[in-house]
Amino acid sequence: MTDAKNRLTITEVRLTPILVADPPLLNTQGVHQPYTPRLIIELITEGGVTGLGETYGDTKYLELAQPLASALIGRSVTDLNTLPALAAEVCGDSPAATGAEAVDAGGLRGVQTADKLRLSVLSGFEVACLDAWGRSAGLPVHALLGGKVRDRVEFSAYLFYRWEEHPGGRGERDDWGAALDPAGVVAQARRFADTYGFTSFKLKGGVFAPAQEVAAIRALAAAFPGQPLRIDPNGAWSVRTSLEVASELGDVLEYLEDPTSGTARMAEVAAGTPLPLATNMCVTTFDEIAGAFTRGAVQVVLSDHHYWGGLRATRELAAVCRTFGVGLSMHSNTHLGISLAAMTQVAATVPHLDHACDSHYPWQTEDVLTERLTFRDGRLDVGDTPGLGVTLDRDRLAVLHRRWLDDDGGLRDRDDAAAMRRADPGWVTPALPRW
């Protein structure tokens, strides 16, 4: 082995689970908890370089991350094509993934399978490997993916119905106030546009009866004429309701995101409307592509490097979408700056990225970086700094890890229904379709 190769050998892996402040954002399953779990991954190489990765931090992910971290010692950060097989060998199946029909109750991200859980963990390590490799080579991650095709990546404002504070005043309180009606949604959108320059808007729906949410989109259309709008009820509507909403909002929506749940129902809706349907729920794994694409169930896939298995898998997904004439954009769940940097690096390399990407980042008042990523004109610059181009703030990491250590376990797993029960003790996760 040459010296150069030796320097890329992984000598240590640090896993740091943290709890990050999260506002009371509403969705069809409930409300966000005051703190949300994330896992920060640090890979240290023989050459003394540290690579950063970030992924979901719930217990079921941590259980898989530990054996994978141990198995990586002694391997090179460039050994990325063997990562899936290694993960399959050492991680085993999480007891939390109970088969292909299990649904991800906390994250609104479609079915939960053992493979998908493993990929969500593996992706954090893949990003950390790419970051370490890039830092060692003096190259940005996008160069390791074949190079950027754009210098800036566009994001969309991610609007949520929300309360002013968490039930019982728990957690941190931000200054956004409540947004529970069309006027509140427009005010929120206005602040997103003024602060970050976003020019397209996505409303998380499935919270109120469809007529109220249609009125909110109409109010947005009046306030921001001609600007792209989307609504995503996370599968809460029946086929009939989805078609009614599609016909009422067809003139202002860029696409309708997961109006109904499951490929069969999405295909029925798609057959009845010219409006494109987007998804981060019914096509979330390579296995789900053929069934959905051959039935014309979706016109835009919202990729997510976390559960598709990393940045390189995202590019594979892009190639499949292009082959089938299906559009591509990017889904987001609650995340910090390391993941946002990774999303931006891969988005910069995909020529056929047809819509502004989603990001929860503006809702996160806390981060583990020395410097937050800054949206300008609704976009993030794609720099040429080696690796992901971000720096870990160890003090902040320690504070957020301390919060995780101090938690009694109640917040270590995302549970939007449990959070909702604080306000409404009788709340149970609604059966779908809800309307």
Ligand SMILES: O=C([O-])[C@@H](O)[C@@H](O)[C@H](O)[C@@H](O)C(=O)[O-]
């Ligand atoms: O954060 C939320 O409440 C979202 O609903 C999230 O969990 C979804 O995964 C996501 O943003 C989506 O587009 O469905």
Ligand SMILES: [Mg+2]
């Ligand atoms: Mg969605």
